[in-house]
Amino acid sequence: MRVLSCSDADMYEQCSVSPFAIGFSTVASPPRRKDSIKVMHPPTSNTTTFNWAFFWLCSLLLSSLVWFITVQISNKDSSSQQKGLLIFGVVLSVLLQETFRFGYYKLLKKANEGLLMLSSEETMPISIQQLAYVSGLGFGFMSGAFSVVNILADSVGPGTIGIHGDSQHYFLSSAFMTMAIILLHMFWGVVFFDACEKQLWWSLAVVVSSHLLVSCLTFQNPQYVGSLVPTYIIMFLMGLWAFVCAGGSLRNLKFCLTCKDKDFLLAHHRPR
Amino acid sequence: MANTVEDIENNMATEAPVPSQNQHSEPGGTGVRSRGGGGGTAQNGQPPSTASQQRPAQVVEGDEDEDEELTLKYGAKHVIMLFVPVTLCMVVVVATIKSVSFYTQNDGQRLIYTPFPEDTDTLGERALNSVLNATIMISVIIVMTMVLVLLYKYRCYRVILGWLFLSSLLLLFFFSFIYLKEVFKTYNVAMDWITLAVIIWNFGVVGMVCIHWKGPLRLQQAYLIMISALMALVFIKYLPEWTAWLILAVISVYDLLAVLCPKGPLRILVETAQERNEPIFPALIYSSTMVWLVNMADTGLGHRPHTRKNSAETPVTEPESPAAPPPVVLGPAPLSPPEDDGGFTTNWVGQQEHQLGPLQSTEESRREIQQLPSARPPVMDDDDEERGVKLGLGDFIFYSMLVGKASAAASGDWNTTLACFVAILIGLCLTLLLLAIFKKALPALPISIFFGLVFYFATDNLVRPFMDQLALHQFYI
Numbered sequence: 001m002r003v004l005s006c007s008d009a010d011m012y013e014q015c016s017v018s019p020f021a022i023g024f025s026t027v028a029s030p031p032r033r034k035d036s037i038k039v040m041h042p043p044t045s046n047t048t049t050f051n052w053a054f055f056w057l058c059s060l061l062l063s064s065l066v067w068f069i070t071v072q073i074s075n076k077d078s079s080s081q082q083k084g085l086l087i088f089g090v091v092l093s094v095l096l097q098e099t100f101r102f103g104y105y106k107l108l109k110k111a112n113e114g115l116l117m118l119s120s121e122e123t124m125p126i127s128i129q130q131l132a133y134v135s136g137l138g139f140g141f142m143s144g145a146f147s148v149v150n151i152l153a154d155s156v157g158p159g160t161i162g163i164h165g166d167s168q169h170y171f172l173s174s175a176f177m178t179m180a181i182i183l184l185h186m187f188w189g190v191v192f193f194d195a196c197e198k199q200l201w202w203s204l205a206v207v208v209s210s211h212l213l214v215s216c217l218t219f220q221n222p223q224y225v226g227s228l229v230p231t232y233i234i235m236f237l238m239g240l241w242a243f244v245c246a247g248g249s250l251r252n253l254k255f256c257l258t259c260k261d262k263d264f265l266l267a268h269h270r271p272r
Numbered sequence: 273m274a275n276t277v278e279d280i281e282n283n284m285a286t287e288a289p290v291p292s293q294n295q296h297s298e299p300g301g302t303g304v305r306s307r308g309g310g311g312g313t314a315q316n317g318q319p320p321s322t323a324s325q326q327r328p329a330q331v332v333e334g335d336e337d338e339d340e341e342l343t344l345k346y347g348a349k350h351v352i353m354l355f356v357p358v359t360l361c362m363v364v365v366v367a368t369i370k371s372v373s374f375y376t377q378n379d380g381q382r383l384i385y386t387p388f389p390e391d392t393d394t395l396g397e398r399a400l401n402s403v404l405n406a407t408i409m410i411s412v413i414i415v416m417t418m419v420l421v422l423l424y425k426y427r428c429y430r431v432i433l434g435w436l437f438l439s440s441l442l443l444l445f446f447f448s449f450i451y452l453k454e455v456f457k458t459y460n461v462a463m464d465w466i467t468l469a470v471i472i473w474n475f476g477v478v479g480m481v482c483i484h485w486k487g488p489l490r491l492q493q494a495y496l497i498m499i500s501a502l503m504a505l506v507f508i509k510y511l512p513e514w515t516a517w518l519i520l521a522v523i524s525v526y527d528l529l530a531v532l533c534p535k536g537p538l539r540i541l542v543e544t545a546q547e548r549n550e551p552i553f554p555a556l557i558y559s560s561t562m563v564w565l566v567n568m569a570d571t572g573l574g575h576r577p578h579t580r581k582n583s584a585e586t587p588v589t590e591p592e593s594p595a596a597p598p599p600v601v602l603g604p605a606p607l608s609p610p611e612d613d614g615g616f617t618t619n620w621v622g623q624q625e626h627q628l629g630p631l632q633s634t635e636e637s638r639r640e641i642q643q644l645p646s647a648r649p650p651v652m653d654d655d656d657e658e659r660g661v662k663l664g665l666g667d668f669i670f671y672s673m674l675v676g677k678a679s680a681a682a683s684g685d686w687n688t689t690l691a692c693f694v695a696i697l698i699g700l701c702l703t704l705l706l707l708a709i710f711k712k713a714l715p716a717l718p719i720s721i722f723f724g725l726v727f728y729f730a731t732d733n734l735v736r737p738f739m740d741q742l743a744l745h746q747f748y749i
Binding site: 050051053054057060061063064065067068071082083086087089090093094097142143145146147149150151153170173174177178181214215218219221222 | 355685686687690691694695697698701727730731733734735737738739741742743745746747748749
């Protein structure tokens, strides 16, 4: 029988623990003999990226619902009020995203623990770092897609940028900003999970506040210098932090780049 | 219609034939709607007692032991195997909708099943018309399903096969001709009739061969995706908007009832098929792996050997490489009429009996034999290759129809399309998960369509204005 193994580094096809799967499997079919349970891959592994994307979408849905309701009951003519409501919507959305990230993380932890209890494996089916990476990827993918896909579609059609006096660099700045946001989500995911694992609540607070900061910086648009430059600085800093959290160091980096990392090579060697 | 997911467990003989589901085909006119594949039912067959590999001599004690070994071998590969074709189908549909305006134009033509127009004066009238349209459509579907079940029950296989043959003929020739014509019109490509005739002829004939007989797996999969996309496009064009949403909602409810209720037509179909150990009808199910058919051990005089003449599961005669998946040992499934002995003459059978002694097949012995590890290449590390997943074509059609309608109707907004896409895929994941847990026939439509509809309406009405405002001011969340 094939024992659960996670030697495949293929992140996207990695058997990822779906929380419902484990929860259900513990409830629906309780084991009669613990030692006879040989859970291979977790029951119905899902491509976690999509799960995370789905949760990001749910958080967006909730925040837009709240925003929509506030707009309906507000004064539609006053543009300053509308802008204020929009800012409120942005802040709420950021907070909800982080809340959903935390919530799903807790769910997955429970599921992992349940699975470990059931199976005779010592290690988790998926490492928490891989989970963090995939979570960041899912969030980043969805966030980036929602930000940029309409703009991309419009960029094809006939038109002139900034014909009414707006900035000429709309598309370019959108592209850079989106890239920064996607990468930031990935870094935030890694740091977030690491902070949750090690109970470093101040790290968590820094992640949430940096997300808020980046979003609030965009309020300065179209003064792109004020928004893009600090965002990229924050992105590099978060990148370094995430690298360190994930266990990276200069030595690792050197080995990786020169393809001399024996452990990595051995672990991923596929016998012919 | 049970648009459901089936899981095939290749290394154990499973009596898991997936019956064909609703298939209607109306000839003639633009109102042709051929539901190419009401989908198979999701089945798990019997969980493999892989423990039998370690104790080959033991007879299966029953389901209890199997339950105790939670050998659920679902990997990420399964979900990927379904994600990719579903995504491809949706991409084709969305790309066509966005570029070829023919499928979003309202020509005033309607299907004969949806006779009430929706461009009425009042909203109330429109609502009433769409409800009536949906009712007519669903009744037609129910009637067709009943007819199919009856035909299947009374073994009128020829009629069903002929019906399927005609509808795939229509799809592969007529609809693809229209599609090609519109694409050429959109991109202003000049094409002469002779070349067009040659292209359509080749496309159609190869498609018929692949789907109904044998062909490379990838080609068969590609053709199934293409005909699902074509069918979805037809629905998107000819179903008015409110009718389409109503039909999607009602059909998922119907699917749920038809597959799960004890007297549901599709459940009857599944159970009949299981009793008879018969395979799926071709052209209705998308299968992600090759299913091999191997003659099982001698089963004696009274029993028909397992030669299959009409197999949708393109059996390959020999593995091309040692890494090919081990052959599937399926249950006996003769589609040919009982008089045909498939080449195993009485002489040969007599000789076998003489050499090996009289063999009478009983349920017990057959199951024992099925549990034996057959002589096959050593199990590879990557066990996932052994297993395939199946999804009914009806599922493809309705998923793509939802996403296509979302992209056509949602004021050109891509966020809505993306949201529906993610929602449908998550629904599919959940369905596969439930399949793993309940191990019986499950409908694949309800969860995905429910999520899809919720996210469509929510994104279109709530998220879109929010995102538009954000994009206007270039705020990022």
